[in-house]
Amino acid sequence: MSNDLRSTIHDILVDDLEVDTESIATDVRLDTLELDSLAIVEFITRVKEEFNVDLADEESALKNKTFGELVELVDARLGSS
Template sequence: MLVDDLEVDPDLITPDVRLDSLELDSLAAVELITLIKEQFGVDLSEDESRLGKMTFGELVELVNSGLNGS
């Protein structure tokens, strides 16, 4: 999603990269949340305000916990 839909350079995506360092503006963050909800059925809208401070790895963990119903 980050590469295909938001045009983030794939070389920049590592587990420890902070999402705000990928230059995702607030519109891109909302789009990412929407894509995650559509693709995985996980609603991250409550986490929108802290999304930029998360690492990619933390985002993956958050989505996984949503998939597992935790």
């Protein structure tokens, strides 16, 4: 997994969803970032636009993932596309 991928996903959370950059670590669970359902949909849309991968089927599970697991999920989707 590339650092560019991790960095881009980090930037989407910080720049688009206004998540505090200091609160994002590999092992932080997304549900602790206080992302509401609208923010999750916005995030999924931005990831789809940025990487041309679809996470819509993962929407409900995303809140239970860590930032690192999320990056791995996008990386896996990129590998299978």
